[in-house]
Amino acid sequence: MMKTRQLKISELLRKGMLPITLILLIFSSCSTKKPNSRVVLNKQYKDEILAGREDLKMHLITASTTGISVAVSIDGEMVWSEGMGYADKEVLAPAKPETKFRIGRTTHMLTAMLIAKLQEEGKLNVQDSFYKYIPEFPKKQFDFNLYQLGVYSAGFNEDELSKLATHEEYINLKEYIQSQATDTLAYPPNEYYAVSDYGMAMLGILAEDITETNFAKLMKETILDTLGLHETVIDNPLLITENRAAPYYQNYIAQVVNAPAIDLRYCAPAHGYLSTADDLNKLGQAILKAGFFSQESLDLFFTKNVLNNGFETNRGFGWWISEDMAGRKIYVQAGSTVGGSSMLAVYPEQKLVVSLCANISDDLGQLPGQKIANTFLAKIDPRKQPEEPVSKEEKPTSNE
Template sequence: MTRNYLLVLLLLISSLACKTNRPLTDPNYQTAIAQARKLVQDTRRDSHFPGIAVAVSVKGKLVWSEGFGFADIAEQEQIDPDRHLFRIGSISKPLTATGLALLYQQGKIDLDAPIQTYVPSFPEKEYPISLRQLGGHLAGIRHYNGTEFLSDKKYETVLEGLDIFQDDPLLHEPGSKYAYSSYGWNLISAAMETAAGEDFLSYMEEKVFDPLDLEHTFAEHMDQTYEDRVSFYELKNDQLELSPYVDNSYKWAGGGFISTAEDMIRFGNAHMHPGFLNEETWLTFTRSQTDNNGKMTNYGIGWRSGEDNKDREWFGHSGGSVGGTSFLAIYPEQEIVVVTLVNLSSARLNNLPFRIANQFLTQ
């Protein structure tokens, strides 16, 4: 009886320990971690972050994971990078792009077919629009107008979300110039539903989140309770205030997912090289597209790409949402992934993810 009691007590203590924000650090990277930690602490102080989760992997291994500050200021709840859910904003685009890439790889979708092939209800425009153009922000679909970014309306389906912009004219001839648009990804998710034969969120869970072990990655539903979701803040006159209520169901595919820093590390490592996707698909989605004049856009299909200040190639994505600022950076040659998640609108990162990466790249 005593042994059973002690066993239960030890298991309880162990489970409580797993709920702490104790940092994960690899002794082989002590110097890099110490320098990166100072960068994070200084940036958090100077930019007034309520909290930030940081995670870094090298050659597929998580070598640093740490939370700074608070998931909830009033409750003084410390950030845990393995547990706390942040709004990841436009990092949702690479997630959705992965689902699209699988359909492309399976021959279920043609990236260059007119969008009405998959979404017949979408009004025809002066020029045809393709999924490739939509995914690379070359289609001429507009971005947010006015207060749309603060929408608090619940949309039950992907098709409902198209009502926001589908009757508006194109900004320009598709392919002629780059113009960032999260709404283009609404249209992509509607096409994915047709190609997959199921609703977008179910498909993403079954084909992307579950296979990649993204156990803490979800479409945010405001009518659901998430025990570990952070509180969301904005900065006004150097004072932190709770962000206004929003419902991101109008843009799940392009900016409506929530996740943890460590889940995003797992996602980044799955795209470090061909593997989850075959090489042709991986290159099609990660390398830069060009406009009609041959100008590089530094954007593939759902993925940004470029070089840091040391001319090292990277790809990934930033994210901005109400109460959230995020960044995912992948260095394929050096096999390093860096993730930063902040529970603050328009947080001033000041190139923090690249400065963190530099500590590990130069060790």
């Protein structure tokens, strides 16, 4: 039918019988219209959303953030999804739910999830030595296993890829791993713990080795596509990526400027992904109960590691495990890198998931995720904050 219509238009044009204004109307009606941004505003939570908007506005001002997006879901239903500020300030492109931001260390949980799925498939065991799978890796002074890499107690020092990101000598993940392969461990495994990007990258190279598949392809096939996280992609600076946020940072006089060009693909398992607040929220919903992940994997993520001296850390496999002031359990991951930051907070008992992304680093942990979560918790699970402990002198005496 479209072909017939085009033939008729061509014939009329040839005969000079079609006014130019009518031609424009016809072709504009044939063009594909871009759908509106998918903002979600659930009226049931109107007051909470309005309060959350004020928190976002304040963050844009106080943290000099250019653009930010938020997603809140309760019991698997998205109740708020919105962007604020600019995804690209130079062209005044607004931040939207579909805006893709650099998520920094939040990438760690993706790598942990990939390892857990490979364990479910029988391809590895996290309690095995790293050398069982890559025996040619230079021997350290202590042995360490995959679990210790995932809970940051394998003996590697804390490192900041946000400061290394402009290094051009690392072409790929393998070269980055080789750069520190001969270094000695900083401490005996499980005697101490320190968040290590390099340790998470080692899990990534191991996954590549045992599956003989590129890390990005393996992550896409095993985790992202299966969960429908189609907006979570490798941050490839060479590709045109739809809805990618422009990255910014603050210079030495606290002026917001364009972030330097970087290529994070060499550290993909630790810092190398773009995502949206919506996608991170979907991921948070996926760990609220066994389903995509087995109960064994959920226990792996959310059981706190205990060091050799009996000290219980706040680290699970790729996750931070905590409680708020009212005693509610929280599973958290957050990340900051050059030109981007993110956080994901999951309240498993309340089935509340809050996610945020921004296009500037958040080294001080200022993203207002906790404030927004508290506002919604006041509605769905109101609890009194613990009272100040009564001193011995003020403690009431018994009549007995």
